[in-house]
Amino acid sequence: MxxxxxxxxxxxxxxxxxxxxxxxxxxxxxxxxxxxxxxxxxxxxxxxxxxxxxxxxxxxxxxxxxxxxxxxxxxxxxxxxxxxxxxxxxxxxxxxxxxxxxxxxxxxxxxxxxxxxxxxxxxxxAVYGLPELNREQIKSARLIGNPGCYPTTMQLGFAPLLKAGVIDASNLIADCKSGVSGAGRKAEIGILFSETSDSFKAYGVSGHRHTPETIEQLQRLTSDKVGLLFTPHLVPMIRGMHSTLYAQLKDSALSMSNEALQALFENAYKDEAFVDVMPFGSHPETRSTRASNILRLALHRPGNGKTVVILVVQDNLVKGASGQAVQCMNLMFGLDETTGLNHVPINP
Amino acid sequence: MxxxxxxxxxxxxxxxxxxxxxxxxxxxxxxxxxxxxxxxxxxxxxxxxxxxxxxxxxxxxxxxxxxxxxxxxxxxxxxxxxxxxxxxxxxxxxxxxxxxxxxxxxxxxxxxxxxxxxxxxxxxxAVYGLPELNREQIKSARLIGNPGCYPTTMQLGFAPLLKAGVIDASNLIADCKSGVSGAGRKAEIGILFSETSDSFKAYGVSGHRHTPETIEQLQRLTSDKVGLLFTPHLVPMIRGMHSTLYAQLKDSALSMSNEALQALFENAYKDEAFVDVMPFGSHPETRSTRASNILRLALHRPGNGKTVVILVVQDNLVKGASGQAVQCMNLMFGLDETTGLNHVPINP
Amino acid sequence: MxxxxxxxxxxxxxxxxxxxxxxxxxxxxxxxxxxxxxxxxxxxxxxxxxxxxxxxxxxxxxxxxxxxxxxxxxxxxxxxxxxxxxxxxxxxxxxxxxxxxxxxxxxxxxxxxxxxxxxxxxxxxAVYGLPELNREQIKSARLIGNPGCYPTTMQLGFAPLLKAGVIDASNLIADCKSGVSGAGRKAEIGILFSETSDSFKAYGVSGHRHTPETIEQLQRLTSDKVGLLFTPHLVPMIRGMHSTLYAQLKDSALSMSNEALQALFENAYKDEAFVDVMPFGSHPETRSTRASNILRLALHRPGNGKTVVILVVQDNLVKGASGQAVQCMNLMFGLDETTGLNHVPINP
Amino acid sequence: MxxxxxxxxxxxxxxxxxxxxxxxxxxxxxxxxxxxxxxxxxxxxxxxxxxxxxxxxxxxxxxxxxxxxxxxxxxxxxxxxxxxxxxxxxxxxxxxxxxxxxxxxxxxxxxxxxxxxxxxxxxxxAVYGLPELNREQIKSARLIGNPGCYPTTMQLGFAPLLKAGVIDASNLIADCKSGVSGAGRKAEIGILFSETSDSFKAYGVSGHRHTPETIEQLQRLTSDKVGLLFTPHLVPMIRGMHSTLYAQLKDSALSMSNEALQALFENAYKDEAFVDVMPFGSHPETRSTRASNILRLALHRPGNGKTVVILVVQDNLVKGASGQAVQCMNLMFGLDETTGLNHVPINP
Incomplete structure (x- = not known):
């Protein structure tokens, strides 16, 4: 034990x-x-x-x-x-x-x-505790910096495209939406029920502390210079995070088929227990991950154009925080990575 | 298997x-x-x-x-x-x-x-599938009628008092509140998000089909004639049920201490894995049972008067439906009653 | 002005x-x-x-x-x-x-x-500022104690029956449900979105400060001794209050027809701009009063029995607080009572 | 009349x-x-x-x-x-x-x-019924096509920048979020409370019917070729719409100050009763427009870079539908444009 x-x-x-x-x-x-x-x-x-x-x-x-x-x-x-x-x-x-x-x-x-x-x-x-990108380092680590919830979605969403070098790394846009539990359990007016229910807003648009962490990690995946615009929003739900990611295909990649783009993701995550690549064109809902360590994502390419849209969902408190931490612990102690993390998402 | x-x-x-x-x-x-x-x-x-x-x-x-x-x-x-x-x-x-x-x-x-x-x-x-009251019959049953969600809370809430003969069985009031999932997954205007969110209402006040089932079962616990007024309400939440039960102590029981009343419940459920008798005067929240098979209850006696108030909460889809059905299955197949039902409630 | x-x-x-x-x-x-x-x-x-x-x-x-x-x-x-x-x-x-x-x-x-x-x-x-019961006193008052939200629903719901002397005044039960805004705009953990959303609970069941105020006012309507059991609950919605009131008909009133009971309410409120007596057997929703000064109520008598159930809804911040205060102001300054209060409820 | x-x-x-x-x-x-x-x-x-x-x-x-x-x-x-x-x-x-x-x-x-x-x-x-851009035509129209809710926010958000010619018209991104009432009052599983509450998702990402309408209108404001990527999302709230708009400044406009950008909006809407340009860097909440005909917007320029972010909020049923229609009616009948539309937003 x-x-x-x-x-x-x-x-x-x-x-x-x-x-x-x-x-x-x-x-x-x-x-x-x-x-x-x-x-x-x-x-x-x-x-x-x-x-x-x-x-x-x-x-x-x-x-x-x-x-x-x-x-x-x-x-x-x-x-x-x-x-x-x-x-x-x-x-x-x-x-x-x-x-x-x-x-x-x-x-x-x-x-x-x-x-x-x-x-x-x-x-x-210190090892950045995102197992899907850093597994071997985590296994031998003594000290883990567990990723924030937003960065987990941004990194796992952009990574296959950045690694393949098919997108303009300097012009990434992440329009992200988080449930209120992401703001923590603090006695603050701004996260009262009567302040946040039945409403929606952005916050920290001019700059948010999760941006540098994400850029530092994404930069490890590519020699191109990474530029990221990150816009967080607050959703009137308890748990859940939905990131809508926008990337521009390089001119050299414009001829790629959607199947080829999809294959980049399926190959990247084919052995991952906690990343679910949904069929091309799907619309994942945050509730499909509720109270589980699963992150789901799906690709779109509207009008078969230059812009690729990646939709990423997770439970911000599990894969975006505590579940991921336990996933790291499992790796650090030589256990099967999924030990104790096999919760089926709650629906409805 | x-x-x-x-x-x-x-x-x-x-x-x-x-x-x-x-x-x-x-x-x-x-x-x-x-x-x-x-x-x-x-x-x-x-x-x-x-x-x-x-x-x-x-x-x-x-x-x-x-x-x-x-x-x-x-x-x-x-x-x-x-x-x-x-x-x-x-x-x-x-x-x-x-x-x-x-x-x-x-x-x-x-x-x-x-x-x-x-x-x-x-x-x-056919056996009425409420293990806490019918365990032995369920073990040998071939055919189970699984209780509705409201009746589970009313029966487990009133049972210890009825069995002990300390309340007026003819004048039971159950003011019950259910999450919207209790209405099922049906394409109906009345349970749309925009119709039920940020609102609250009663329904079926003049008569609801869960009343006769509950009376039939409660009557098995006492020789006094059971009379029950049941008022269901719809709460803008997905899962969860809260029943506020009112019972009048018989004159002969008015001298009972609150500790003695509490002891009736603690003794009744001391071996039950899925019934949690909280300390006297507690206010259980439905979320403390979310996505688990636990039912929690707490006793109150305002002003140390004639009326006992029992607060009962459960997840209507688990202890109020599917979890209870699996609990019955476990009993019917000789398994430990809690097999596969050890989910920790989701909070927040 | x-x-x-x-x-x-x-x-x-x-x-x-x-x-x-x-x-x-x-x-x-x-x-x-x-x-x-x-x-x-x-x-x-x-x-x-x-x-x-x-x-x-x-x-x-x-x-x-x-x-x-x-x-x-x-x-x-x-x-x-x-x-x-x-x-x-x-x-x-x-x-x-x-x-x-x-x-x-x-x-x-x-x-x-x-x-x-x-x-x-x-x-x-000081005059208790409930215009439907105290209009003349309010007109000439210099100092108003504006009623709390719960007491408004309990008084307007029980008043016609108490005045007519047809119910047992000593055994009134009010099972009341309030939106979270009723708890005010305070930095407290207990009313955070993540604590109250998708959940339901009672509070203050053993005793709540709105009880004595309500009893003091109800007692003015009858020479019988008033006894009231009041149970407040918290609903995951911003605005709205729903009170489910239970009263026992006196033996002498058991022969009353439902029409006669309904007539007590319709007569009591026939000249009231802000009290809507709905058809017998209706189920008012809190949203039907959202952001307006209207209070709606409806009568039920399940099984044509001894117990009368009165369902009362209002917006706790309007008729339950600020709207009622402006209604009082209008009376105190000789204005038409409805001046500035003609908002149509917001639906959906 | x-x-x-x-x-x-x-x-x-x-x-x-x-x-x-x-x-x-x-x-x-x-x-x-x-x-x-x-x-x-x-x-x-x-x-x-x-x-x-x-x-x-x-x-x-x-x-x-x-x-x-x-x-x-x-x-x-x-x-x-x-x-x-x-x-x-x-x-x-x-x-x-x-x-x-x-x-x-x-x-x-x-x-x-x-x-x-x-x-x-x-x-x-037929006249497109967006008064802020088409007022004179509406005044003399017999037939109005009232804008959809999403297009209203996209047009009023991008218009000042497009008219001034300072952004790349071919690369507009609109990440939009709507309350559930936008889906209408239809008996459909997908918009049930239990399906949409406590969850968030995108829909129609590969193509949505509001795109061509918006492009057709935006194209009237500029001689540059308009290209628009529009991503709608569903928010668990009844009313409200939040559009997060991304536009790239032209190289020739990169030297513009934030004050100059802000002035474009303030000048464009200085005489508009229903468009509120908030201070630069604000984060408008949808609830600040609830049940009123007001649209509010605010500008951001993260890192003083190339991308301008415009946050736009409105009540989708009012400025996004019925309020706008009455605004058109007022114009068509020679009334003051604000007649009957002076509702103060409901908060909380």
């Missing part, structure tokens, strides 16, 4: 980790910390876990995280980088669901997250 | 059966029928099942249901009673999720469902 | 007052206060009011409320009673949308609201 | 026309037709109109539409072109909310709508 600690388990990615790990056959939940909820049984705060998780939250100083095999950070940005060094020194693996170890470019991190990076000595060994 | 057939798998209880059975360790899905969708892969109609269910719908005449071990009917009322005799004669067990075998009182059935009962010869052996 | 001040205009009842008053032909919005938003244009905080309301919030000390004709308090409990004396002394009428002047019973107020009442000298002249 | 007929008043654009016209000071509702609902009072079908609309639906053959001053068609495509000639011959003005008179290019109409155009003799005089 893998001894597991969770730091900051009171948010949505934390409770989703608990849901997944509660039925994971090799997981032994050892400690879950929350300074504020010290002593409160997890199941009191989350009645959905009554009878399934018997742990109580404990103050970080009381939890003996150094005895865990792996610690997940489901915390605000900045927490993991403070605690990772001690854990790593004690042989504990670290998976951070926040941004501390996603960006190798420290200047970008500090610009977008408004804080100094205090753990640059471990950055070089 | 249990060979399983599903008749009428295109509705919500059908697809929910598929979701549950897809990970059930002893289930082998053999046939799923739909006259209209003959030949269509299940996963084409329900992309949530892509890669998880490889069957196609087949016309009822082509499906060899007689070779199944058990057949579930997820059909409109009237279908199961037409097909059950042949199946039973062939040694196939039958679990009907519709109303054909719920009511022993044929006159009541015919009054409320507006059709003749054409299978009265099998009614006497 | 009536010079109008609003204290605390940043919440939902405040912005709804602004929406209504923006097209009221006799309203001149003079000041709107918010200590926190001092100097911020109202339309910046609420873009829905761009081009319609040109005022900015001002700090309470800067706003010259004493020059208004009437001041609305859309504030937390306790604010109006601190400021009302000075305003009244300056000849300014006061309409409080919070609870400070609803209860004549000070002990009850202090018990349920957890604060001392500091303005008991004005309580005797 | 303008005598008004509505053909096909049972859908959402029909009932929205009724809501608006019920308080329009110059409108006299004379006839509303529905073959299926002949004799049914409008307020029975739509309780929101109880006491506000006293008409009953009548069969088309009984309604004397020829005596109206104007007839609105809130019908499926194909109905208006069959009945318009007789009405026009009788001096009745016609406003069609469907597509029959939107496209001057008959071949495009027949391709996208799958029917022959049977009224081509009146097409040349």
């Amino acid at each position: 893998i001894k597991i600690g969770i730091v900051g388990g009171t948010g949505y990615t934390g409770v989703e980790l608990l849901r997944i790990l509660a039925t994971h056959p090799h997981a032994e939940l050892t400690a879950i910390t929350s300074r504020k909820e010290d002593g409160v049984p997890v199941a009191q705060m989350y009645p959905s876990l009554r009878g399934r998780v018997n742990l109580a939250f404990s103050s970080p100083d009381k939890a003996n995280l150094n005895e865990c095999d792996v610690v997940f950070f489901a915390t605000p940005h900045g927490v993991a980088m403070a605690q990772a060094p001690e854990l790593l020194a004690n042989g504990v693996k670290v998976i951070d669901l926040a941004a501390d170890f996603r960006l190798q470019d420290v200047a970008q991190f500090e610009k977008w997250y408004g804080m100094s990076h205090t753990c640059t000595e471990h950055l070089p060994e | 249990i060979k399983i057939g599903i008749v009428g798998g295109t509705g919500y209880t059908g697809v929910e059966l598929l979701r549950i059975l897809a990970t059930h360790p002893h289930a082998e899905l053999t046939a799923i029928t739909s006259r209209k969708e003959d030949g269509v892969p299940v996963a084409q109609m329900y992309p949530s099942l892509r890669g998880r269910v490889n069957l196609a719908f087949s016309s009822p005449d082509k499906a060899n249901l007689n070779e199944c071990d058990v057949v579930f009917f997820a059909t409109p009322h009237g279908v199961a009673m037409a097909q059950a005799p042949e199946l039973l004669a062939n040694g196939v067990k039958v679990i009907d999720l519709a109303a054909d075998f719920r009511l022993q009182d044929v006159a009541q059935f015919e009054k409320w469902y507006g059709m003749s009962h054409t299978c009265t010869e099998h009614l006497p052996e | 009536i010079k109008i001040g609003i204290v605390g205009g940043t919440g939902y009842t405040g912005v709804e007052l602004l929406r209504i008053l923006a097209t009221h032909p006799h309203a001149e919005l003079t000041a709107i206060t918010s200590r926190k938003e001092d100097g911020v244009p109202v339309a910046q905080m609420y873009p829905s009011l761009r081009g319609r309301v040109n005022l900015a919030f001002s700090s309470p000390d800067k706003a010259n409320l004493n020059e208004c004709d009437v001041v609305f308090f859309a504030t937390p409990h306790g604010v109006a009673m601190a400021q009302a004396p000075e305003l009244l002394a300056n000849g300014v009428k006061v309409i409080d949308l919070a609870a400070d002047f609803r209860l004549q019973d000070v002990a009850q107020f202090e018990k349920w609201y957890g604060m001392s009442h500091t303005c008991t000298e004005h309580l005797p002249e | 303008i005598k008004i007929g509505i053909v096909g008043g049972t859908g959402y654009t029909g009932v929205e026309l009724l809501r608006i016209l019920a308080t329009h000071p110059h409108a006299e509702l004379t006839a509303i037709t529905s073959r299926k609902e002949d004799g049914v009072p409008v307020a029975q079908m739509y309780p929101s109109l109880r006491g506000r609309v006293n008409l009953a639906f009548s069969s088309p053959d009984k309604a004397n539409l020829n005596e109206c001053d104007v007839v609105f068609f809130a019908t499926p495509h194909g109905v208006a072109m069959a009945q318009a000639p007789e009405l026009l011959a009788n001096g009745v003005k016609v406003i069609d909310l469907a597509a029959d008179f939107r496209l001057q290019d008959v071949a495009q109409f027949e391709k996208w709508y799958g029917m022959s155009h049977t009224c081509t003799e009146h097409l040349p005089e």
Whole structure:
């Protein structure tokens, strides 16, 4: 059994980790910390876990995280980088669901997250935890920067085209839509039911912190210079993410058939358990992935023209966060990658 | 492996059966029928099942249901009673999720469902599939009438008080609220998104077909004459049911302490895997049961007065339909009752 | 023109007052206060009011409320009673949308609201602002305690039966359901989209502060002793309230026909512009009142038995709060009661 | 008073026309037709109109539409072109909310709508009913093709840039999101609450019938060749539309300041009552236009780069359909354009 600690388990990615790990056959939940909820049984705060998780939250100083095999950070940005060094020194693996170890470019991190990076000595060994693009590195990693939800969809959607060199890398547009749970479990007016229900809006259009992370990773796939315009939107639904990606075919690729484009995706993901390439021209719905670790995508080429449209859906809390983190954990501990992640999506 | 057939798998209880059975360790899905969708892969109609269910719908005449071990009917009322005799004669067990075998009182059935009962010869052996109240009968049954979603909450909510004889059985009020999926997957104006979202209403207040079924079952628990007022409402949510039950303590029971009332429930359900008695005074939320087979309930006694209020929540498609049907199947085939039903509720 | 001040205009009842008053032909919005938003244009905080309301919030000390004709308090409990004396002394009428002047019973107020009442000298002249039951008093009032949303539905639903003396006043049950906006615009986890959407729950079942206010008012309608069990629930919708009321006919009234019961309501409200008595057996939907000052109700008598069920719907922010307050203002200033309140409900 | 007929008043654009016209000071509702609902009072079908609309639906053959001053068609495509000639011959003005008179290019109409155009003799005089771009023509028109909801946002969003010649007209991308009411009031599985709530999807990505209409109109604004990629999506909300528009600045315009871009929009719409140009960098929410005829837009230029992003919101049933139709009517009858259209948006 893998001894597991969770730091900051009171948010949505934390409770989703608990849901997944509660039925994971090799997981032994050892400690879950929350300074504020010290002593409160997890199941009191989350009645959905009554009878399934018997742990109580404990103050970080009381939890003996150094005895865990792996610690997940489901915390605000900045927490993991403070605690990772001690854990790593004690042989504990670290998976951070926040941004501390996603960006190798420290200047970008500090610009977008408004804080100094205090753990640059471990950055070089940090692995970006997107298994479909980084599997081998993840297997041997001690420290994972788990991707954000938007970047997962953008990378898996653009990757086959970028790798094949058939699109203009400098002119990528990602029009992305997220459920409200992506904003976290915070007492803020802007995400109240009465503020977000029955409405729709964009946010962060002039610049969003997920852009540099995505560009850094996409750039690894191509020698062309990557340029990305990313527009996030808020959808009145709890879970789910839909990214509508626009790419311009290079002139040299205009003669490609739609079948050839589709084949790029099918080949790229033919061995992937969690990426479902749907038939050309499909319209995936976010609900077809609800509460599962599946990401689905489909290709379109309107008017057989220059623009390829890729529709990508996932559950932002699973493949976009906690499920992906467990997928990384499975790889890091030599387990089958799908262990504990075989949930069938909930429909309706 | 249990060979399983599903008749009428295109509705919500059908697809929910598929979701549950897809990970059930002893289930082998053999046939799923739909006259209209003959030949269509299940996963084409329900992309949530892509890669998880490889069957196609087949016309009822082509499906060899007689070779199944058990057949579930997820059909409109009237279908199961037409097909059950042949199946039973062939040694196939039958679990009907519709109303054909719920009511022993044929006159009541015919009054409320507006059709003749054409299978009265099998009614006497039909068992009402509520394991918490009928477990032993279910184990040896060949034919199950699976309870409706509302009746499950009303029965499990009132039962401990009725059995103990502490409430006025003639004056029960059940103010129940259901998510829209309870109305089924039918092309009807009244359950369109734009008609039901951001609104709330009662329906069937003057009389609802779930009343006689509930009274027939509650009457088995007491020698007092049962009287029930049942008011259903429609909530703008997909899944979930919340029943607010009101019962008047008998004068002889007015001196009971709240602890004693609570103990009635805790004792009644102490060995039940799927009934969670919450602490006295709790307010269960439907989402704490979402996509799981759990039913949660909590007691209140406002002003320590004469009226006891019982709050009951469940997922109407799971404990209120398909999960309960699988729970019955497990019992009928000698499996652990919880097999394949250990889903942790989805939150948020 | 009536010079109008609003204290605390940043919440939902405040912005709804602004929406209504923006097209009221006799309203001149003079000041709107918010200590926190001092100097911020109202339309910046609420873009829905761009081009319609040109005022900015001002700090309470800067706003010259004493020059208004009437001041609305859309504030937390306790604010109006601190400021009302000075305003009244300056000849300014006061309409409080919070609870400070609803209860004549000070002990009850202090018990349920957890604060001392500091303005008991004005309580005797405070009028409970429910025009359908208190019209004449409102016309001559200087100080209004505007009813809460739940109490409005309970009073208008039970009143005709209580006045006629045909029901057991001691055994009233009100099972009420409210949209989330009723909880206000506060940064609280419990009313986040991800916490309340796609779910349903009861709250305050053991006791809710709207109970004493409702009993105090209902008691004025009958010499029988009033007993009320009130159970509030939270519905995943923004606006709307649905109250399902249960009353037991007295033995002496059991022979009444349904027509006679219906006539009690039709006579009671035949001259009321904002109360719509629907045909016997109707099922009103909350959306049929959305964004209007209409309250609709319908009678049922299941099985022609002892229990009468009254279904009542309204928009909790309009007839349940700000619309009712403007209705009171119209009466206090000798205007036609419907002035500025003729909005047609929004459907869908 | 303008005598008004509505053909096909049972859908959402029909009932929205009724809501608006019920308080329009110059409108006299004379006839509303529905073959299926002949004799049914409008307020029975739509309780929101109880006491506000006293008409009953009548069969088309009984309604004397020829005596109206104007007839609105809130019908499926194909109905208006069959009945318009007789009405026009009788001096009745016609406003069609469907597509029959939107496209001057008959071949495009027949391709996208799958029917022959049977009224081509009146097409040349048909005016596209977008007042902000076609006001003078509308004033003198007898026959209006009222724009679809998506095209209204795309045209008003791109127009100032196209007219100024600063963007590449051949590479416009419109990523648009609509509430479910845009799909109409039809008994279809795909728009059930349980199918669309808590989910998000694109549809018609490979080609949508609103594209040719939009291109035809945009082409009138520029001599450059217009190319448009339009991607519609379905949002789990009742009303509201959000279009995210992407345009590439021409090289010659790259040196333009953001202030200069903003000025293009402010100048274009400075006299428009129903177009609100928000400050540069704003994020309009659909709810800020709910139930009103306002369209709001805001400009962004991420990274001060080549791409301009225009965010446009409206209520799809008002500015996107029935409100716009009444706006046209006002112009056609010499009324102030805003008559009866001064509703303040509903918030929350």
